[in-house]
Amino acid sequence: MSIRLSHLLSLTLLVSVTLPLAAQQTKPKPEDTEVWEPVPQVVTPGATCGAPPSDAIILFDGKNLDEWVSAQDHTPAQWTVADGIVTVSKSAGNIETKRKFKDYQLHVEWKIPENITGSGQARGNSGVFLASMGPGDAGYELQVLDSYNNKTYVNGQAGSLYKQAIPLVNANRKPGEWQSYDVVWTAPTFNADGSLKTPAYATVFFNGVLVENHFELKGQTLYIGKPFYKAYDSAPIKLQAHGDHSEPISFRNIWVRELP
Incomplete structure (x- = not known):
């Protein structure tokens, strides 16, 4: 070889x-x-569907409005609390949380009266403002309305991010039945000069049904005109008394989880 x-x-x-x-x-x-650290914090879920988990901030538990003030002048909230629910008072105006929030998970239950009258936007009109910007600004509104069998503009029906996001489906229950919103709110952020850094996003489940899927807002939800952003750091959550268009809408079981 x-x-x-x-x-x-x-x-x-x-x-x-x-x-x-x-x-x-x-x-x-x-x-x-495989990743072993950091180990997630233990959070105990609520005992029943919709019940607050162990790390939730209870905003309304059916007993009082200690977590709320008048949105107009920050005096104690004057809506009616009875039988475990709070009912809108038109004369008392909007109410908002004493605390301010950035990113969060929110649960709120609401009911339109069974004997509701009117049509369109004048049929049980209220709103959950995911960030209340004060009496002179619109804020960011998740619409509350009877949309079970009530025709109106679709970006103003229940489950809409008012005048911006049309619900993916109509998941309304009948007037007189309790309804629920479960919201994940990602607040907008701003540069030092007040210009927009990152937009706001909202994901909304309406009666357990996805109706807004990580929707990117274009700014505050205005009644007239195009949305725009105005710089802020954190903001209260507001419930609306819609004046002459409101019926005695009720709320219960309101809680929030602040997100990192």
Whole structure:
């Protein structure tokens, strides 16, 4: 056997031995993609569907309005509390939380009276303002309305982010039945000069049905005109008394979880 042939056979043998070893060394393992820290905080879910979890801030538990003030002048809220629910008082105006929030998960239940009258926007009109900007500004409104069998503009029906986001479906229950909103709110952020850094997003489940899927808002939800952003840091959550268009709408079981 020539020296050249012997060298070639030795090289072939070396390659045949090292290739399986290299394959074994580079083969991925389950442990390569396992992450063990940081360990998520333990949160105990509510005992029943809609009940607040262990880390929730209770905004209304049926007993009092200690967490709320008048949105106009920050005096104690004067809506009517009875039988575990709070009912809109037109004369008392809007109410908002004493606390201010940025990003959060919100649960709120509401009911349109069974004997509701009127039509369109004059049929049980209220709103959950995901960020209340004060008496002179519109804020960011999730519409409350009887839309069970009531025709109106679709970006103003229940489940809409008012005048911006049309609900994906109409998930309304009949007047007289309790309804629920579950919201994930990502607040807008702003640069030092007040210009927009990142927009607001909202995801909304209406009676357990997805109606707004991480919708990007274009600014505050105006009644007239195009939406725009105005810089803020954190803001209260507001419930609306819609003046002459309001019926005695009721709310219960309101809680919020602040998100990191």
